[in-house]
Amino acid sequence: MPELLxxxxxxxxxxxxxxxxxxxxxxxxxxSDVVNFAQGEFVMLGGMITFFAHAAGxxxxxxxxxxxxxxxxxxxxxxxxxxxxxxxxxxxxxIIITIGASIFIxxxxxxxxxxxxxxxxxxxxxxxxxxxxxTILPQSLWVIAGALAVFFCLxxxxxxxxxxxxxxxxxxxxxxxxxxxINTNYVMTLSFAMSAAIGALAGxxxxxxxxxxxxxxxxxxxxxxxxxxxxxxxxxxxxxxxGLLLGILEAMTxxxxxxxxxxxxxxxxxxxxxxxxxxxxxxxxxxxxx
Amino acid sequence: xxxxxTTTALAGTLxxxxxxxxxxxxxxxxxxxxxxxxxxxxxxxxxxKTLKMLVEEINAAGGVNGEKIDLIVYDDGGDPxxxxxxxxxxxxxxxxxxxIGGTTTGTSMAIIPVFEDxxxxxISLAGAIEIIDPVRPFTFKTPHTDRMACAKIFEDMKKAxxxxxxxxxxxxxxxxxxxxxxxxxxxxxxxxxxxxxxxGPTDADMTPQLTNIKGKDGVQxxxxxxxxxxxxxxxxxxxxxxxxxxxxxxxxxxxxxxIELAGAEAAEGVRLPGTALLVASLLPESDPQRAVVVAxxxxxxxxxxKPVSTFGGYAHDALRILVDAITRAGSTEPSAIRDAIEGTxxxxxxxxxxxxxxxxxxxxxxxxxxxxxxxKGGWKIVE
Numbered sequence: 001m002p003e004l005l006x007x008x009x010x011x012x013x014x015x016x017x018x019x020x021x022x023x024x025x026x027x028x029x030x031x032s033d034v035v036n037f038a039q040g041e042f043v044m045l046g047g048m049i050t051f052f053a054h055a056a057g058x059x060x061x062x063x064x065x066x067x068x069x070x071x072x073x074x075x076x077x078x079x080x081x082x083x084x085x086x087x088x089x090x091x092x093x094x095i096i097i098t099i100g101a102s103i104f105i106x107x108x109x110x111x112x113x114x115x116x117x118x119x120x121x122x123x124x125x126x127x128x129x130x131x132x133x134x135t136i137l138p139q140s141l142w143v144i145a146g147a148l149a150v151f152f153c154l155x156x157x158x159x160x161x162x163x164x165x166x167x168x169x170x171x172x173x174x175x176x177x178x179x180x181x182i183n184t185n186y187v188m189t190l191s192f193a194m195s196a197a198i199g200a201l202a203g204x205x206x207x208x209x210x211x212x213x214x215x216x217x218x219x220x221x222x223x224x225x226x227x228x229x230x231x232x233x234x235x236x237x238x239x240x241x242x243g244l245l246l247g248i249l250e251a252m253t254x255x256x257x258x259x260x261x262x263x264x265x266x267x268x269x270x271x272x273x274x275x276x277x278x279x280x281x282x283x284x285x286x287x288x289x290x
Numbered sequence: 291x292x293x294x295x296t297t298t299a300l301a302g303t304l305x306x307x308x309x310x311x312x313x314x315x316x317x318x319x320x321x322x323x324x325x326x327x328x329x330x331x332x333x334x335x336x337x338x339k340t341l342k343m344l345v346e347e348i349n350a351a352g353g354v355n356g357e358k359i360d361l362i363v364y365d366d367g368g369d370p371x372x373x374x375x376x377x378x379x380x381x382x383x384x385x386x387x388x389x390i391g392g393t394t395t396g397t398s399m400a401i402i403p404v405f406e407d408x409x410x411x412x413i414s415l416a417g418a419i420e421i422i423d424p425v426r427p428f429t430f431k432t433p434h435t436d437r438m439a440c441a442k443i444f445e446d447m448k449k450a451x452x453x454x455x456x457x458x459x460x461x462x463x464x465x466x467x468x469x470x471x472x473x474x475x476x477x478x479x480x481x482x483x484x485x486x487x488x489x490g491p492t493d494a495d496m497t498p499q500l501t502n503i504k505g506k507d508g509v510q511x512x513x514x515x516x517x518x519x520x521x522x523x524x525x526x527x528x529x530x531x532x533x534x535x536x537x538x539x540x541x542x543x544x545x546x547x548x549i550e551l552a553g554a555e556a557a558e559g560v561r562l563p564g565t566a567l568l569v570a571s572l573l574p575e576s577d578p579q580r581a582v583v584v585a586x587x588x589x590x591x592x593x594x595x596k597p598v599s600t601f602g603g604y605a606h607d608a609l610r611i612l613v614d615a616i617t618r619a620g621s622t623e624p625s626a627i628r629d630a631i632e633g634t635x636x637x638x639x640x641x642x643x644x645x646x647x648x649x650x651x652x653x654x655x656x657x658x659x660x661x662x663x664x665x666k667g668g669w670k671i672v673e
Contacts, residue, residue, distance in 0.1 A: 003505060006497055007497075007498045013494070119522075126555065128531075216492065252498075255498035260488055
């Protein structure tokens with residue numbers, strides 16, 4: 001029995017990491033239908049900037065704050081310099097631009113910082129917490145709490161605030177949104193800033209567990225993207241559930257079947273779900289009027 | 291107008307290049323193709339820096355047999371196709387007498403045929419045993435093989451009376467290759483593998499795999515062949531689960547960075563085979579390698595301001611072997627250099643004492659590795 005519990009705790013730890021990354025995809029997707037493949041780079045920047053600010057002598061909370069603000073700034077720059085000039089382009093072109101941006105950010109990080117793997121200390125120590133014979137690290141609880149908090153804030157944002165609805169309206173129909181007085185440029189800039197900030201926050205929270213280096217973004221983005229697809233792209237609830245499900249699925253496969261098939265099993269389940277429910281578990285139904 | 295401007299600029303650049311190259315014509319030309327950038331840059335970067343530093347040093351001291359060394363370095367970015375292009379360029383355009391390089395096994399294997407055909411001696415800096423087994427007349431290498439690391443670990447296990455182990459390996463190139471090498475020779479030591487788990491190179495948590503190993507009856511120790519962040523996470527999870535058995539890591543993580551990533555507390559008691567370079571200051575005065583590794587470490591750290599790495603040490607040894615061979619051959623004829631390299635005997639390098647033969651183009655034995663144990667965030671030699 002302790003084995004099952006340990007697999008579950010491992011799955012939740014990893015799943016919360018995926019969920020945090022997946023949540024970052026939500027806002028930009030909701031504002032523009034663009035899947036931002038530079039999202040993993042935001043996570044990486046959050047971890048790397050925090051590490052170097054901390055190594056330069058700043059206390060960890062301040063370093064984390066600087067990382068989140070700096071990354072949000074980079075998100076805004078990405079929108080202003082790369083996405084906005086290509087505003088009229090089809091969504092696919094915009095997605096390709098984000099892939100280019102991710103390669104650029106990775107290369108720049110390699111030059112500005114370095115190519116080594118880094119880690120900063122966990123927020124509340126490394127003493128494992130015992131739960132019924134299984135263990136979990138305090139940092140995992142931070143990640144889980146972070147994912148839940150981000151989820152809650154996003155849910156409030158999209159359902160309870162005017163600006164959140166303006167974001168949804170912009171995605172739905174940009175011209176109609178402009179006609180009712182929504183500044184769509186501002187909405188886009190805001191959504192990139194928020195997505196980048198959420199990504200950076202994820203980076204700050206997960207780095208003590210996953211470690212960070214200039215090239216971790218791609219792997220994180222892929223898993224986060226898979227989680228978001230599983231849960232339903234654009235839905236914060238989908239991102240949270242999809243991430244946790246993916247993590248638990250991997251841990252159970254590694255524990256009970258074979259660690260060799262861990263990734264394969266997870267992706268087979270995702271394919272099966274998407275086959276039955278192409279919108280993901282909680283995705284919005286898209287009905288195009290012809 | 292625009293055209294002529296470009297032409298002038300081109301001509302200017304050409305003159306500049308020729309101006310620099312001209313006095314080097316009579317020198318000993320040594321080529322290198324290294325992965326200074328790209329995914330293997332953490333290997334190739336210190337290698338390139340080491341070669342440039344040592345060549346400067348040798349030339350300042352009067353060169354080899356009175357002639358200066360002209361080092362030509364290309365950056366292949368870890369791409370075997372590019373490496374092959376540069377290898378051909380080194381042979382045909384630069385007309386080098388010997389080549390160091392091939393940072394990775396992939397690039398090395400791709401360029402071996404070029405040098406074998408051109409009959410130019412080539413010293414690889416990559417790990418795989420395939421480079422020198424079977425022996426090719428013009429191909430040599432300096433790093434010890436993964437199989438030797440396995441042998442060193444199993445020897446230590448046998449001494450400690452460990453007969454049954456759990457294996458957890460990375461599924462990346464290094465982890466998969468070392469796992470295979472270890473399984474090939476483990477029978478010779480009478481050690482049995484009870485659990486054989488793997489993890490992906492970017493995985494964030496290995497507690498399920500370690501829980502399964504911990505749950506297997508009779509496991510006396512755990513071995514983790516791996517590279518990069520994986521082994522650090524395995525070590526942290528190992529402490530988290532309080533497995534309580536000896537943990538062996540591979541030479542792939544033999545660096546101070548590993549202790550930092552895993553945390554001194556979690557890494558306490560971890561054993562791994564490492565080179566003398568890693569523990570330069572801990573070596574006894576009587577150790578024949580001490581003078582060599584301390585000199586290289588001090589020079590490298592002074593020249594680059596960065597901590598010395600095992601990989602730069604491979605390049606150091608390759609150049610020393612080459613310079614020693616050219617000195618003994620008294621000639622810069624590639625075939626004479628090749629014969630002299632094969633005759634290398636008792637040359638003390640950073641990875642070990644090199645004695646080559648016609649059947650052994652690596653020339654290292656198990657004494658090249660030191661069994662190390664992590665204690666209080668530092669290294670301790672346990673032999």
